[in-house]
Amino acid sequence: MEKLIIHGGHELHGRVKISGAKNAVLPIIAATLLAQDKPCVLDEVPYLNDVCTIAEVLRQLGAKVNFNRDEHTLSIDSTVLKTVDAPYDLVRKMRASFVIMGPLLARYGKAKISMPGGCAIGTRPIDLHLKGFEALGAEIEIGHGFINATAPNGLKGTSIYLDFPSVGATENIMMAACMAEGQTILENAAQEPEIIDLANFLNIMGAKIRGAGTNVIKITGVPKLIGHNYTIIPDRIEAGTYMVAVAMTGGDIYIENAISEHLKPVIAKLNEAGVTIQEDIDGIRVSCNKRPKAIDIKTLPYPGFPTDMQAQFMAMLTIADGTGFVTETVFENRFMHVDELKRMGAVIRVDGRTAIVDGVPKLTGCQVKATDLRAGAAMVLAGLVASGETQVSYIHHIDRGYDNLVAKLCGLGADIRRVDN
Numbered sequence: 001m002e003k004l005i006i007h008g009g010h011e012l013h014g015r016v017k018i019s020g021a022k023n024a025v026l027p028i029i030a031a032t033l034l035a036q037d038k039p040c041v042l043d044e045v046p047y048l049n050d051v052c053t054i055a056e057v058l059r060q061l062g063a064k065v066n067f068n069r070d071e072h073t074l075s076i077d078s079t080v081l082k083t084v085d086a087p088y089d090l091v092r093k094m095r096a097s098f099v100i101m102g103p104l105l106a107r108y109g110k111a112k113i114s115m116p117g118g119c120a121i122g123t124r125p126i127d128l129h130l131k132g133f134e135a136l137g138a139e140i141e142i143g144h145g146f147i148n149a150t151a152p153n154g155l156k157g158t159s160i161y162l163d164f165p166s167v168g169a170t171e172n173i174m175m176a177a178c179m180a181e182g183q184t185i186l187e188n189a190a191q192e193p194e195i196i197d198l199a200n201f202l203n204i205m206g207a208k209i210r211g212a213g214t215n216v217i218k219i220t221g222v223p224k225l226i227g228h229n230y231t232i233i234p235d236r237i238e239a240g241t242y243m244v245a246v247a248m249t250g251g252d253i254y255i256e257n258a259i260s261e262h263l264k265p266v267i268a269k270l271n272e273a274g275v276t277i278q279e280d281i282d283g284i285r286v287s288c289n290k291r292p293k294a295i296d297i298k299t300l301p302y303p304g305f306p307t308d309m310q311a312q313f314m315a316m317l318t319i320a321d322g323t324g325f326v327t328e329t330v331f332e333n334r335f336m337h338v339d340e341l342k343r344m345g346a347v348i349r350v351d352g353r354t355a356i357v358d359g360v361p362k363l364t365g366c367q368v369k370a371t372d373l374r375a376g377a378a379m380v381l382a383g384l385v386a387s388g389e390t391q392v393s394y395i396h397h398i399d400r401g402y403d404n405l406v407a408k409l410c411g412l413g414a415d416i417r418r419v420d421n
């Protein structure tokens, strides 16, 4: 099993370049299924397990997919597919692969996809996706572990109000509605930057989408979409993770590519913790020369504080000066990192959806595991400041979302290596 071995206590200095956003590239890869003419070439595609998994899903559907890891380009020709059935073995690996249902339904009027199931951070139902497809006229049948959606007469535009601004449901419904007859109005839509990126890509392919990035998205159906090239936005969560890293270790780094507009709540909270942040057009400079101050955070849909940064901020609070409250409102079970952080000497108690973190002057290195993607990032951050050696196992979770983590951290002066024993 592969592990990360970290020797803590090194300040971070230098420059790090942020890769393309996982949560933007995954739905955009799914959206290439809508291209009836011409292949798509995606640029700034991060090398992540999740990208390889969804690329494999498209291959199984019959798309021609070529990932150039060194160039970070992914070319996809989905003009001719051989099936609309997505197999269990791949979909179970990655919940986000369920976003292929919207494009398949739009283009072929049918799709059969394995139930994506829950994951470590919560049950993660897909009821809002399915309600949206039904409102557009699809019939949904669930059985034998599969969801079978059919719309033999095509989809029809309508008004849909999401009970919760779900990111995945917004994306899936937006893609399904692209080729529906007439207009779809999606209210209480998610407003994440990744939704805007997906809408921009769809529009470049010929879709008519307005309002992405606000809570009302209007989609006018078009008969056909045509493949196009596209560059993925930088990953705001990866950028935020490096920002927290330097807040914890001290030092001074420049984060190339980071878009400060996408990181407002993260920047505000780091400022409150006493971290110095300078934003410019090409990136963000972060420096810190003292122990961060404790702060409170509460996760919310965008533009609120991102749940995908909660674990990393909790890691920071474990060594902060004072007591911080972390409230998770988006997922019901996203505190798996608490017990792992406690193994390293953190003082945390959980009361319902809130974790109360009493900062300690020092963590101590030990063996811990990455219980999910961001929990894994939190353990790496803790290891960077802990005394002695920290070993992080189950790092396949981390590989889902961090492109080249070890090389990037080593480039900043961290002592971290990957071993396979």
Ligand SMILES: CC(=O)N[C@H]1[C@@H](OP(=O)(O)OP(=O)(O)OC[C@H]2O[C@@H](n3ccc(=O)[nH]c3=O)[C@H](O)[C@@H]2O)O[C@H](CO)[C@@H](O)[C@@H]1O
Pocket: 022, 023, 024, 026, 096, 122, 123, 124, 125, 126, 127, 128, 129, 130, 164, 165, 166, 167, 168, 169, 190, 301, 307, 308, 330, 331, 332
């Ligand atoms: C690939 C991707 O983009 N992943 C992101 C996406 O996940 P994902 O799209 O799965 O997250 P959602 O916004 O859909 O989920 C948010 C909440 O809504 C609930 N819900 C969702 C759909 C549904 O049909 N019914 C329902 O009850 C979920 O269980 C969860 O409690 O947004 C999350 C919230 O910002 C991020 O943490 C993930 O990194």
Ligand SMILES: C=C(OP(=O)(O)O)C(=O)O
Pocket: 022, 023, 095, 096, 308, 373, 374, 401
């Ligand atoms: C929860 C996450 O991703 P996913 O929705 O792909 O599980 C994440 O990126 O932190």
